[in-house]
Amino acid sequence: MSAHDADRPVLQVVVGSTRPGRVALPVAQWVHERAAAHGGFTAELIDLAEVGLPLFDEPYHPRLRRYVHDHTKRWSATVERADAFVFVHPEYNHSMTAVLKNAIDYLHQEWAYKPVGLVGYGGVAAGARAMQALKPVCSVLKLVPLAETVPIPFVTQFITGEGDDRRFEPSTEVEAGAQKMLDELVRWVPTLRPLRNAQ
Template identity: 40%
Template sequence: MTKIAIVTGSTRPGRINLGVAEWVLAQAQQRTDAEFELVDIAAYNLPVLDEGYPAAYQNYSNDHTKAWSQKIAEFDGFIFITGEYNHSVTPALANALSYLNAEFNNKAAGMVGYGSASGVRAVEHLRGILSELQLAHVQKTGMFSLFTDFENFSTFAPTELSAASVAPMLDQLVVWTKAMETVRDAALVAA
């Protein structure tokens, strides 16, 4: 069965990111065409990138990196949940992505953003990072506004309109994730 991780994008105390990720997981688990699992980057205690070699070498020296690598390698696709910080992706997510490379190659990704501008700028920056990791990211995106989809800017309570943005992303992501399995197989044959 195709496995897709829903990856949190924040490690902050009191973060709203986890609530968004849990909601996306609940939506995704209503489907029968893939398995979905929440992967919380906070559980991996990743400090600011502290590996001596570039991630592409996979020459990991730290236990936290090895555990993160092992977990991410389990999945065929990903949904990244990112808030918008300084018109960009969350720092914790950017850091977590920087730890790895090959574990993401030739897989598919969807994104869910939130913020004052529905996370649009964060998602656009995330697209560049994912492209460098050779992740095929889908066009459809889940988008949520801090002003209309969160009660008191802290409790996730999406409007029907915003909630509807996630289903098309999931539809594209599952198809692309399955297609990328063929790409990974072809890459292995070529190697």
């Protein structure tokens, strides 16, 4: 990482599905590429399949930060270094995925006063109901969910290739929505940083 990169806020693009064959991975890889090209961030791709958190198993409330397990300590350190997030997620039964909710629930203070953009996908609803379910979860942890979301309807029409070579090729509208979301994330980071520093 160059000195210039070190001065940029860290944006973590979180892959919010672990299902085999998930569309979340190529979509998140595209968001990560867009974030890196944007120029406003040091972009990191965080795959919850690699993070590998079990169902929440800490004996103490996360707000105490008395973590017992190494997997929690590693996850805490990962989220702590971020200045902003993009959650890339499908819609399961009108809501968010269990793996994303579980990853959020593991921590408390590490999320506070950081902006989060939501990139949801699905069929005709384009992940919109999952986004609406996520917003109050984010807000209670003092994450700031942006109004600028990126809903992707009928997502499979934008997937090309097979297996590990699959890529997400967005529509013009999705591309424009992602640009607006990234621009807004850049604006929110310095606004929220003083609140984080005062914690």
